[in-house]
Amino acid sequence: MSSASTEPREAVLEREIRLGGPPLDLQRRIHWDGQLKVLLDINDMAIVINPESGEDEVYQPDSGLWVRACGTAVPIPGGVAVTDGSTIQVRRGRPTRVSNWRGHSTPINVLMAAPGPMIVSASRGDGIRFWDAESGEQVRIALVNDDTTDLSWYIGLDGRVRVASAGQGGVLRIWDPQLPAPALVHLTKQVHTRGFSDRVANWDLLDRRALIDTLAETLRPDFFGTGPTVLTVEGPWGSGKSSLMELVKAELSDPAPADSSSKRLTVARADRLLRRDRREKSTEEPRPKHAVVAGFNPWRHQSSEQVWAGLARAITDTAMRAMFGDDRAACERYWFTRNVERVDRRHVLRELRKRILSPLLALGVLGFGVSLLAAVTKLTAPSWWLVAIPAAPLVCGIVQTAWRHYRTPASRYLPGELFAGPALSEPTDPSVHDPYYHARSGYLYLVQHDIAELLTDLAHHGEQLVVMIDDLDRCTPRTTAEVFEAINVFLSDTFPRTRFVLGLDPIVVASHIDHAYRELADAKVVTHPDDPSPGWTFLRKLVQLPVRVPRMTADKVDRVLRAQLGAVHNDEKHVRVSEYDPPPAIPDPQLPAPYSVADSLVIQIEQHPQVREYLRQRLVAQPEHTVREEKRLINVWQFYLRVLASSDIDQACHLVVLAEIVTRWPAYQHLLRGNWQTLADAVTDDLAWGTAIAKIGFKYPDRQAAENLRTVLAGCDAQAVAGLANRLF
Missing domain, CATH: 2.120.10.30 (TolB, C-terminal domain)
Known part of the structure; x- marks a missing residue:
């Protein structure tokens, strides 16, 4: 057929x-x-x-x-x-x-x-x-x-x-394939969710496509070199800044250059590069057509030197991938060509020629000396021995030296830092490869000179650099200040146009800047009249385009729950679950059909409409709607459902409240432990509630948290929640 x-x-x-x-x-x-x-x-x-x-x-x-x-x-x-x-x-x-x-x-x-x-x-x-x-x-x-x-x-x-x-x-x-839904099967199961990590999402879960496309279009280079240079993606922790930046990065990223078969930089080629005149720099104004994105997380670095070193390394690696892909030979040739302009060429050339000499040459010369001594002392040995004995090692030494010169890579005989990246000084130790070693000897100089030239070469290659700096609000005040100082260096006129996208919580970062520069005598003088502190004024002057991450609304809660927990079961649309047996090792045409459909419906506890609606209500009631907080609540909820091995609908709803209290007020869990029943008994009486929270240990500054906790307990079966808490904790 x-x-x-x-x-x-x-x-x-x-x-x-x-x-x-x-x-x-x-x-x-x-x-x-x-x-x-x-x-x-x-x-x-x-x-x-x-x-x-x-x-x-x-x-x-x-x-x-x-x-x-x-x-x-x-x-x-x-x-x-x-x-x-x-x-x-x-x-x-x-x-x-x-x-x-x-x-x-x-x-x-x-x-x-x-x-x-x-x-x-x-x-x-x-x-x-x-x-x-x-x-x-x-x-x-x-x-x-x-x-x-x-x-x-x-x-x-x-x-x-x-x-x-x-x-x-x-x-x-x-x-x-757009085929109709298969026949239904019916089964009942407990929770199958195993929790969620806080990893960056790689697709648009919160329907922010318009924002992503506009940001990507803004960051693409244009003919006139216009557009903002420093952009911020702003929002509180867990609001999706990192995911948004990753999605923008995916829109900007172009396929890496195809791997080429560049020839290795042999000793002979390195010899010619060391002897030729210095390269002429192009005077043509570059016109980049594409954006290449470098990612940098400053919170991974603990000192100012490491911040500079890490940023320079991230930019260097990204630029090399954009220009040469995985062609290691081309990368080595590029850096060697660049580095020979700042070292003592004659010294390096002498060292290179000395190191490729075969030790057999010395043995051959020694042999000729012995032969000459024998001739002078008029020994009676046959004369052909006087030539053959030293000639063999001499010829072997010449062949080995020529092989090293024309066939072996120069990186075997010269310090590796000449081939792996910008060298900060004349190389003396071939074991130095760690960028943090260079940080102690002037990475600021490297950024101001070598990285500037690298970015110029990148622009001539048709690429413009976009640096995405995420999690700036996780850093210490000193590290935050170092990052902004580094950005200011890149914004100078001596650098090719470089764009920066910063992921941060402006409240935290402005506080960090205030702390880092708290000793400035003119802090109040330079503060903008509409700003509460100098940190906000600093952000105002540095950032040309602040982009606020949209808050997570109730309809987005439904979307996230659906993606994480699956569709809600109802009588009109069901999720079919069927299983195929694995294909046999030897095909047998007489085997029965590999699939059989039962006549029951799988309703996981997290897909039950009553449970899902209760989850939705409690998540919408949260003061902060973020995917991170939602994941934390679901992680706790499904974990204790597994501990109880429960598929009871009412118990699942009570556990939602318990998970909310655990994740929303972690600082008060030590006070709640052993006192759940006391709070459940007092939740409907004002006097009893005040007495209970005072006895438990809530202080006057904690009164708002205690009132919010009472609101949550009053809206549920507090006795059932207390019973579960005493059982689990």
């Missing part, structure tokens, strides 16, 4: 998730829990990805929990499908009936069975094709240039099948 004559429609590409490298294996969970597993060729690690939120965690592979989802032979209803070049060969029944499904123009790499029933196939350069497992017709096609090597499927939040593909390009793609 061949595919239908009508051209199949294209499958919809929902999202792309960039992996840390090419996948070895793309797998799915035997008991579906909303995650895909990607086994990467990076220290045999496995990354578990939530395809709806894009979040990932790193786990060690565990073959007992996972099963490979695809291969070159898969079972189908009543038979088996195998690959035969660019054809899918289907074998059914007894005696075996064979039919051929044709549609690919290149050999098929991988085959997979999926709900529908459906067969998914992928071939090199010919995309992915979706087949009806019963009729053999092509129902969808997905055009992708990658050499797809792995496939997997899962059920989306809308109950319909999704297909995940990955290849050597290191990109995980989620496809929607």
